[in-house]
Amino acid sequence: MIHLPLAHLLSEPVGVSHYVMVGAVLFTCGVLCMATKRNALGVLMGIELVLNGANLNFIAFGSHVLRNDANSLGLDGQLISMFVIVLAAAEAAVALAIALNYYNNHDSIDVDRADELLG
Amino acid sequence: MESIYWPTFFFWLFSLISCSFAVGVLLARNIVRMAFYLVLALAATAGLFFLAGADFVGAMQLMIYVGGTLVLLIFGVMLTSQERFIEMKTSSGEWVVALLLGGMLLGILLQAAMAVPAWQGMDRAAAEATKVEKTATPLGMGLLGVRVDQLDEQDESRRKGMSGYLFHFEIVSVHLLVVLVGAAYLARAKRKRGRDELAGTGSNAT
Numbered sequence: 001m002i003h004l005p006l007a008h009l010l011s012e013p014v015g016v017s018h019y020v021m022v023g024a025v026l027f028t029c030g031v032l033c034m035a036t037k038r039n040a041l042g043v044l045m046g047i048e049l050v051l052n053g054a055n056l057n058f059i060a061f062g063s064h065v066l067r068n069d070a071n072s073l074g075l076d077g078q079l080i081s082m083f084v085i086v087l088a089a090a091e092a093a094v095a096l097a098i099a100l101n102y103y104n105n106h107d108s109i110d111v112d113r114a115d116e117l118l119g
Numbered sequence: 120m121e122s123i124y125w126p127t128f129f130f131w132l133f134s135l136i137s138c139s140f141a142v143g144v145l146l147a148r149n150i151v152r153m154a155f156y157l158v159l160a161l162a163a164t165a166g167l168f169f170l171a172g173a174d175f176v177g178a179m180q181l182m183i184y185v186g187g188t189l190v191l192l193i194f195g196v197m198l199t200s201q202e203r204f205i206e207m208k209t210s211s212g213e214w215v216v217a218l219l220l221g222g223m224l225l226g227i228l229l230q231a232a233m234a235v236p237a238w239q240g241m242d243r244a245a246a247e248a249t250k251v252e253k254t255a256t257p258l259g260m261g262l263l264g265v266r267v268d269q270l271d272e273q274d275e276s277r278r279k280g281m282s283g284y285l286f287h288f289e290i291v292s293v294h295l296l297v298v299l300v301g302a303a304y305l306a307r308a309k310r311k312r313g314r315d316e317l318a319g320t321g322s323n324a325t
């Protein structure tokens with residue numbers, strides 16, 4: 001019988017570390033988005049990605065499906081991630097209002113040109 | 120050859136979608152495409168939440184994030200989408216530095232994720248025996264200050280810290296109210312100024 005490495009990969013359950021790895025990828029993409037995008041809305045999207053990566057970690061640490069022992073966060077992980085979702089929504093609303101205000105006043109959405117406070 | 124464990128298959132599927140569209144958000148130049156890729160990445164993350172047994176949080180992710188926050192973002196994109204802001208180029212020097220630093224960060228994080236033995240998965244028999252419970256009721260009771268999921272906790276000292284999240288819930292509610300009032304105020308400030316300018320030019324003309 002041919003033994004494929006991929007088949008072994010698919011027949012075993014995933015653990016917390018797999019979720020943490022996906023969260024790390026999302027987090028890194030978000031950080032790089034925040035660093036490189038010049039459009040203010042692109043920076044906002046980077047923030048959303050970062051928060052989502054953190055959320056994924058909370059869910060993974062709280063999950064009983066991935067790790068069923070006493071050291072799991074339990075329901076606290078899900079509760080905290082719900083707070084993160086709500087605060088992310090609030091943050092997006094305010095940041096978008098600020099971005100629109102900036103766009104209206106300066107006729108630009110480029111964060112590199114928002115240097116009036118530079119002195 | 121063992122049969123496929125379907126949750127693992129769907130984990131790889133969703134994580135592949137999520138990660139690749141997150142990279143797409145990073146690499147796309149067009150802001151409209153970035154918004155679309157972000158929708159797909161966040162929706163796939165909701166699938167990962169469902170797979171981890173967090174059904175209510177997954178539904179919240181779909182409704183609040185994908186249905187609410189991203190609609191807001193897309194409206195922002197549409198309101199500011201002049202021709203010159205659709206595609207904004209980043210200089211290649213910044214790309215090099217960012218990719219270097221990001222690669223180092225990713226390497227450290229991945230190494231840390233692999234390094235903990237307790238984070239590796241259970242064996243398949245234990246995983247199939249795990250009972251998945253619906254979480255909506257315990258979550259709601261936890262937000263009201265009653266931890267129905269911890270009632271059988273034997274350790275007295277550990278039970279003391281489990282007083283629920285009523286206080287946090289109140290703070291988040293007030294925070295949300297303040298933030299929405301502030302956002303509404305910020306967003307309508309310009310219209311007043313525009314009317315003043317309009318009135319000013321009107322009086323000049325006459």
